[in-house]
Amino acid sequence: MKDQTSRLPSWKIEARTCITAILVIIPIASVFLDINQLRSELEAANRFLLVVGPILDARTDERICPVHMLPLGEDVVPIEYGLIIPPENESHARRERFPFANSTIDEGCSVNEARRARILFCPKCREAKRQWMSSR
Numbered sequence: 001m002k003d004q005t006s007r008l009p010s011w012k013i014e015a016r017t018c019i020t021a022i023l024v025i026i027p028i029a030s031v032f033l034d035i036n037q038l039r040s041e042l043e044a045a046n047r048f049l050l051v052v053g054p055i056l057d058a059r060t061d062e063r064i065c066p067v068h069m070l071p072l073g074e075d076v077v078p079i080e081y082g083l084i085i086p087p088e089n090e091s092h093a094r095r096e097r098f099p100f101a102n103s104t105i106d107e108g109c110s111v112n113e114a115r116r117a118r119i120l121f122c123p124k125c126r127e128a129k130r131q132w133m134s135s136r
């Protein structure tokens, strides 16, 4: 009988610790699940906008690629937002070797609803860019 009463306080402490852990874990798990759900909803919204959202018209007046002397075609490409630092020497290579690759366009830090843009491109520029990227 004496043995059972001496074990009771330690059992109470364990129950209190367990309840405290549950009270801490449940809100943390709830926030984690909410963030994951929000993230997946945002990704779904981005995918939706990438497929059916508005298309920014980023076409210019040029009609001929100045490097390859080919007529430019039209394409719809993804828009990249944010501070994008191009790989080393890409700006120079782009001007000299593939000015109309336009496989994506950079719209800076001001994010708009449009996730795609209608652009003009040169197929030889895209090929030259692919070769330049693989040779680096």
Ligand SMILES: [Zn+2]
Residues within 6 Å of the ligand: 065, 066, 067, 068, 069, 070, 098, 099, 100, 122, 123, 124, 125, 126
């Ligand atoms: Zn070209």
